[in-house]
Every structure is written in C-alpha cells, then in structure tokens.
Amino acid sequence: MRRLLNTLYVTSPDTYLSLDGENIVVRKDGQEAIRVPFLNIEGVVAFGYTGASPAFMGACAKKGVALSFLTANGRFLARVTGGQQGNVRLRKEQYRISDDPRRSAELAKYMLMGKFYNTRWVLERATRDHALRVDSDKLKTVALSLKQAGDTLPDCDTLEEIRGVEGAAAARYFGVFDDLILQQKDAFAFSGRSRRPPLDNVNALLSFVYMLLTYEMAAALESVGLDPYVGFLHRDRPGRQSLALDMIEALRPVMADRFVLTLINKRVVKAAGFLAQPSGGVAMDDATRKAVLSAWQERKRETIMHPYLDEKIPWGLVPYAQSLLLARYIRGDLDAYPVFLWK
Numbered sequence: 001m002r003r004l005l006n007t008l009y010v011t012s013p014d015t016y017l018s019l020d021g022e023n024i025v026v027r028k029d030g031q032e033a034i035r036v037p038f039l040n041i042e043g044v045v046a047f048g049y050t051g052a053s054p055a056f057m058g059a060c061a062k063k064g065v066a067l068s069f070l071t072a073n074g075r076f077l078a079r080v081t082g083g084q085q086g087n088v089r090l091r092k093e094q095y096r097i098s099d100d101p102r103r104s105a106e107l108a109k110y111m112l113m114g115k116f117y118n119t120r121w122v123l124e125r126a127t128r129d130h131a132l133r134v135d136s137d138k139l140k141t142v143a144l145s146l147k148q149a150g151d152t153l154p155d156c157d158t159l160e161e162i163r164g165v166e167g168a169a170a171a172r173y174f175g176v177f178d179d180l181i182l183q184q185k186d187a188f189a190f191s192g193r194s195r196r197p198p199l200d201n202v203n204a205l206l207s208f209v210y211m212l213l214t215y216e217m218a219a220a221l222e223s224v225g226l227d228p229y230v231g232f233l234h235r236d237r238p239g240r241q242s243l244a245l246d247m248i249e250a251l252r253p254v255m256a257d258r259f260v261l262t263l264i265n266k267r268v269v270k271a272a273g274f275l276a277q278p279s280g281g282v283a284m285d286d287a288t289r290k291a292v293l294s295a296w297q298e299r300k301r302e303t304i305m306h307p308y309l310d311e312k313i314p315w316g317l318v319p320y321a322q323s324l325l326l327a328r329y330i331r332g333d334l335d336a337y338p339v340f341l342w343k
Helices: 054-063 088-099 101-129 136-155 159-175 201-223 242-248 252-265 286-301 315-331
Strands: 006-010 015-020 023-028 031-037 041-047 066-070 076-080 274-276 282-284 303-305 312-314
Touching: 006 286, 015 041, 015 054, 041 201, 054 066, 054 076, 066 201, 088 101, 088 315, 101 136, 101 159, 101 242, 101 252, 136 159, 201 242, 201 252, 201 282, 201 286, 201 315, 242 252, 242 315, 252 286, 282 286, 286 315, 303 315, 312 315
Parallel strands: 006 041, 041 066
Antiparallel strands: 015 023, 023 031, 066 076, 274 282, 303 312
C-alpha cells in the first residue's frame, strides 16, 4: 500500500504557483507566501484563477503530482497530468467493458450495492448513537427500504433499471437527511438535493465535498492506470470523470455525507460563512472553504479497517485501495469487484 501524502489546496485567487528546485512556491503580490517540498505532496488543487508557471506544471506532470484548476465554487476547469500509467491492456479492457451494456451493468450493481449498504448503515448508526434525538422508527424504515433496494439489484438486467432503483433509493435517503442534522437547524435545514447551483447551505457543503472526493478518486484511478473518464454506470460525456463518479457512489455516504454532518453538528461551519449568489445558489466564503479543507485533510488521516484487505489504512487511501481492487478485477485477477462496505 502506498504512503498517504498531502494535497495542497490554494484558495486565494491572487496567488501564483511556481517552481524553485524541489519546492512548490506559492507567491502572493509578488512575494513568497508559502514553500512546500514536492516530496510531501501528491496533489495540488487551485481554486479561483490562480496562475502557474510552465516549469511548475511540467514538474507536476513529471513527478506524478496531479494539478487541478477549479473555479472558486469548485467547478472543474482543467487538470495537468503526465503520461498515462499502467498497462495499455488494462485500459483497453476497461473500454471493452464500458462498451458492453451487460458487463457495465454488472459492475454498476456492485457499486450501487455498496452505496445502498453504506447509506443504510449511516442511518442505522444515527439511531444507535442518537436514539433520543432522532426518530428511530422513521430512520429504520428508510434503512430497511435501502436494504430491499439492494436486494432487487441482482434482478435488474439493464442500466436503465439499475438507475431507476438508485434514483428511488436516493430520494428516500435524502428525504430523511435533515433528521441527521442535530445542530444549527435553522441555518442548515435540508429539504432535498439540489445541484448546479446548490440552493442552500447543506447542498453547498455536499456539492463541495463530493467534488473533493471525486478529485481524490480520479487521481487514484489514474495512479493505477485506469481512465477516470470512462465509466460504467455513468456513461460517456465530454469532460465528465464518469468512472470516478461511479467509484464514489459507495464512498459518498461514509466519506462525504458523514463528514458534512460532522461539520454542521460540531459547528465547524457557521451560517455566516455561506453567501447567496446572483444565480440563486449558495456558496461558501473563503474562510469557510479553508475550514472545510483543513477538516478534510484531518479526516483523511484517520484510520479505518478495510473490509476486504483486512488491514488498517487512512481514510485518504481508501480511493486508492478501491481503484487498485477495480484494476485487479478488470485484469481478471479477482472474480468480482470488492466494493467498500462500512459498518
């Protein structure tokens, strides 16, 4: 298993990324603001309109450090990577599976079984840990429906059927997500999932953290030689990292949703840190975004017993572990893809 390194998040739009020997140098107003050794970094994410020198971008590509540019609100703009890694035969087999609706459906079932299982246990954990503060019967009813949704997946023959089951299950889960918010209820009320743009504070957090998780997964997939843009459940769309979106389906409940709930319930974020946008959406201010990124880095260092590998690894290496297992399945080394199951 590889070593967990750090991701450098640059949130100020008036900074410039440059190279000095073996160091990343972040400059602001022409002055050096921070200097970080490349040795400790596995990715750089720049928010806003941060510039970067050609020498710095070339060093990132050469060293395998993923460099991504996003808007201030987290919308993907561009990504700098080096040469593709891994065996070309692995990627060719990935493309064959993606082009075969039946094989794609089989992989999609694994991923959604993991999603339903993990979503169910998010609800079950809430009834156990906060029995006096939540409607346990309500949450257990939805948890049971998620188990039933997982039980129906083996009988689905097409991707359309699978998506139908997933859509209904997601609606039931997000229908009780507000019940899991135990603090700051007025500022963080949740009535349903909204995207592009997120229409409330909770959706702004969910969208931002999903973006972070997608970035982590895309980088992990590339590191094992897979193409993050060619998926199975999510079909091809220009600019969309479809396989990364497939892979985070099972991880979103435990790595993203629970993290967002922790941010709210532990008051890491406050209502004042969210701003209404002219588009009608809601976005975080710079201080809140930095607080979320700092907490995300801390969460990634926490350890988890991996259910298939049967060893303790940091949460931040879970996307890499799952990418490695998917690559082994596609190569034919495993009979089935071992989806991540949390409890």
